[in-house]
Amino acid sequence: MRSIKGEIAWVTGAGSGIGEAAALALAAAGAKVVLTGRRAGPLEEVRQRIAAKGGAAEVRAGDLTKAATVDRIAAEIKAAHGRLDILVSNAGINIPDRSWKRLTPEGIDLFAEDLSLQLAELRETAQA
Secondary structure: OOOOOOOEEEEEOOOOHHHHHHHHHHHHOOOEEEEEOOOHHHHHHHHHHHHHOOOEEEEOOOOOOOHHHHHHHHHHHHHHHOOOOEEEOOOOOOOOOOOOOOOOHHHHHHHHHHHHHHHHHHHHHHHO
8 A cells, every 4th residue: 555644635524433533544644634524623632632643633624515615625725735635525414313214305305415515525626
């Protein structure tokens, strides 16, 4: 596997779960990690954990369901680092009752919104 030391990685949904684990792993491998999610508090906790292990991370909180937020954060990354090497597109929404047997039309709408979010995020980032 190639080295990612010094590469710029943007992890969305980085405040918990898979995004948090991805951010920690990327930082441990030497990447500078940009942590994004809706809640600044959990992102800051992840940043502190990365820093405590000698890694580099920064917090760029925002609601990625808003295209303007994606554009803003992508522009901030480009201005600060000049490039983006790695994208972990992990942001999403939680559908508490996600069993197919119990999924309601409203839950399906949330699922479609989440998929739309992921696709829009990828499109916007690829254009940045």
